[in-house]
Amino acid sequence: MSSIIEKYLTEYDVSEADKSLYVSNLDKNVDEEILWELFTQAGFVKKIKMPRDIRTNLHYGYAFIEFFKEQDAIYAIKLFFSLKLYNKTISVNRLRTDDKSSISNANIFIGNLSSDTSAKVVSNKKQIYDTFSAFGVITNAPKIYKSYTKKGIKFYCMLSYESFEASDSAIYAMNGQFFCGNIIVVTYSFKTNKIRFGTITERMLSENRKIFYNK
Structure with a gap:
C-alpha cells in the first residue's frame, strides 16, 4: 500500500x-x-x-x-x-x-478483544471505529490482528490518531472497560521491543510540526 x-x-x-x-x-x-x-x-x-x-x-x-x-x-x-x-x-x-502523516505517533493498541471467531471480531471493526472516533480524528482505519497463545487465538487492534490529545483521552476512558465481549486493554503500542509510542520527545515534535504546518 x-x-x-x-x-x-x-x-x-x-x-x-x-x-x-x-x-x-x-x-x-x-x-x-x-x-x-x-x-x-x-x-x-x-x-x-x-x-x-x-x-x-x-x-x-x-x-x-x-x-x-x-x-x-x-x-x-x-x-x-x-x-x-x-x-x-x-x-x-x-x-x-x-x-x-507523521505529525504525531499517536498509535494505540487495543488488546483482549473477543476471542470468538475471526468473523465476529472483524464485524466489530465498525463498533471499534465508532467508539474510538469519539475521542478524536482517526487517521487510518483500525486494523485487526490475531496472535496464537496456549489459551487459543487472541485478537487485538491497532489504530492511529491525529493528535496525542485524542489518543490520551481514548486510553484514559477505555482502558479496563468492558467492550466487544471482554475487558479490554488500551495503551500506546510498541515502536521497539521496550519503548512505546507517546514519548515526551514525540509529543514535542508533534507540537512543533503542528506550528509549522499551520503557518
Whole structure:
C-alpha cells in the first residue's frame, strides 16, 4: 500500500493530499461512476482517479478520491467504514504526505478483544471505529490482528490518531472497560521491543510540526 501511495502522491500537493482518500479492496464491478455516486454522499467530490491496466482496461482494485474540503474526506472515512460493495468490504484511508502523516505517533493498541471467531471480531471493526472516533480524528482505519497463545487465538487492534490529545483521552476512558465481549486493554503500542509510542520527545515534535504546518 505504501509504495502505491508514494507513487501517486507525486501528483498531489500537501493541501490536495489532506483532502484525498485511498480506497482499496474494490470489486472488479466497481467503477468511477459508482464511486462518485457513493462518495458524494459525504461531500462535494473534486475528482476520482482509478488506475487501470492499459491492455485490459481493468482497474487494480483501488482508487484515489479528492474532495473540495478536508472535513468531507474525514467524514467519508467514518461514513463508509466497513461498507460492502459487491460483497467486498472496502478500505477507506486518508492520503497524506510522509511529513504531514507523521505529525504525531499517536498509535494505540487495543488488546483482549473477543476471542470468538475471526468473523465476529472483524464485524466489530465498525463498533471499534465508532467508539474510538469519539475521542478524536482517526487517521487510518483500525486494523485487526490475531496472535496464537496456549489459551487459543487472541485478537487485538491497532489504530492511529491525529493528535496525542485524542489518543490520551481514548486510553484514559477505555482502558479496563468492558467492550466487544471482554475487558479490554488500551495503551500506546510498541515502536521497539521496550519503548512505546507517546514519548515526551514525540509529543514535542508533534507540537512543533503542528506550528509549522499551520503557518
